[in-house]
Amino acid sequence: MLINTVLMFLRELLPLCLLLATLLVWHRSVWRSFALYFAFPSLLMLSLISLQMVWISEQLDGLGLELLYSFLYLSCFVLLCLSALKAQWALLSSAFAAACLFSISGSNLLLYIWLPGQAENTPADLVLGSALGVGIGASIAVLWYYLLTELKQWRIQSFALLLSLSGARQVMMTSALLIQSDWLVAGPQLWQTEQLLSEQSELGFFLQALMGYEATPSLSQVLLYVLCFTVLFWCCSLMEKKR
């Protein structure tokens, strides 16, 4: 169905678009180098994962793909911390962090497009759905980029906060995959905000992409989220102080 294709593309592309827009505001003066550093590892990782997807998914008792994705999400967070801590590595490591997210999103989308079960999606559904998904994702990224540029001009230090939220979101995704693979104990559910703000609503969807919003988070997820957010925020604050 058309709507499923749109939602699939948005779910995969929106977090990547938001992270890329945030990083481009940071590296605006060297955006060409950033694009180069981002493009090469992205395409390399995407090709490797896509070509070896069957083999990867069969590893570790059939949990290979989930664990690889967890590793890539975690790598994304670690690379973001590194880019904030080491000024000389900032460009390279932040481009690699975005590349990690791209390889996950890209391989998931390729899997969705080439999956044998796609028979229920007509080619028109697929083309139109992907165009709508890419269009909405790219538009939000452009507007996000200009919003952050504007905030920067008004001397509002939003960058550290937004990058920390984005980094913590990747850890949230890691924890969700690890819990799903029984590699992490979920612990008790802390709260239930499905009625207040559904993950399926437009705002819930956006917040999920931006900061990993979860309507029913478990204890371990919340602890990890708070810890990672604090660490990355501290790293970003250190970076801004050095400036």
Added chain:
Amino acid sequence: MRSLRRYLVTVLIALFTLISFVAALQSYKQRAIRAEALFDQDLQVLASSLSQQYQAGSQQELGLALQVWQKGELVYRSALAPETSMSEAEGFSEHNFAGKRWRVFRQTPTDLLTVIVAQPLKQRQQLADEVITASIYPVVLSLPLQALLIWLVVSKALSPIKRFSAQLSSKKANDLSPVELDQVPAELDQMLKTTNQLFARLADAFEREKRFASDVAHELRTPLSVLQVNLHNASQQWQHSGISDPEGSMLALQAGVERMSALIEQIMLLNRTNPEHFQARTEQLDLAGLCRQVVADWYPHIDKKQQQIELLGLEHLSLKGDAFALRLLVSNLVGNASKYSAVGGSIQLELSTNQQQAMLVVQDNGPGIAPEEYSRVFDRFYRVGGDRHQSGTIGSGLGLAIVRDIVVLHQGRISLGASDFSSGLKVTVELPL
């Protein structure tokens, strides 16, 4: 440096894409919901029609009318269907019965069996309307949002031009400092640079002009003073030696030097009072007292010409102004009145206030100026009748130009008119209090 064009194009395309796509998705969702309801309704109608066939006498209201004819006999009809055939034409057609307009479909699969199904047109239109309205609704709702966002984006993009324009319009006449702008877009950058270069060139030109006139006047002052002293000495020597000057060459030479000296003084004063250069030191002062001082200064000259001068009106008139410039203004007006009035003439100064204005009126009973000359006498070096002014009075043609500059400097007004005497000129100066 950001390009306005790139910013507007990317942001507007992003906005249009986002809003249109979200509206399209909402429209898709709404239509899917309506279509689902429509299909459910069809299922309900079909189920009801079939159940009715087995429940004799049931008159349940259905959306559809149904007739089954076999060998020309009506073997089944639903509650809404009439006893006569709903349509004689094969396929789709429209007919009236049971007080409604119906869309009818007739099918004859075999020669013996005919099935006729009808649906009220109103119901069909209602369903079609619901589906169409559901798809249009998100698009229409998104329009005000689009308009608001376009307004915000365009206002934001054009704000540097607005700030540039505001800075230019708030500039004073003598402010030639460069315009400073933050976040200058690429399209405005060259305009800003060119404007600032123009200001810099203008400032240089004014400075050169100011220095040139002032320097020339200053440099001429010393040799002229020497010339005046030597002329005076030569004249004395001629008198002692008994040399006669029947053609009056010495007197003409003295008058020429005196005129040149007055001209140089006036040029220097003009430079000092030019609004483009002059930095007024405004202070609270008494215009009446200032007029009295000027009259006292000019009194020997006035007395020599046996003229009458009187100061009428307010004894104190307090206003904010530059004392030096205003004294020069009154002095030039009184001087002109005295110079151009005949021996035994009358001069009148009158001070009054009019709402927020102080008014000084200086009039005489001299020959006056023709009304068509009023606008020209404020031009620099312009003298009524040219150098051969009929009064024979030495003048530079700068006195009234200086007066006008001083009035402009004080944001006042000056006007000329016929004197209240039988002849002469009346000068009215209005200055803000």
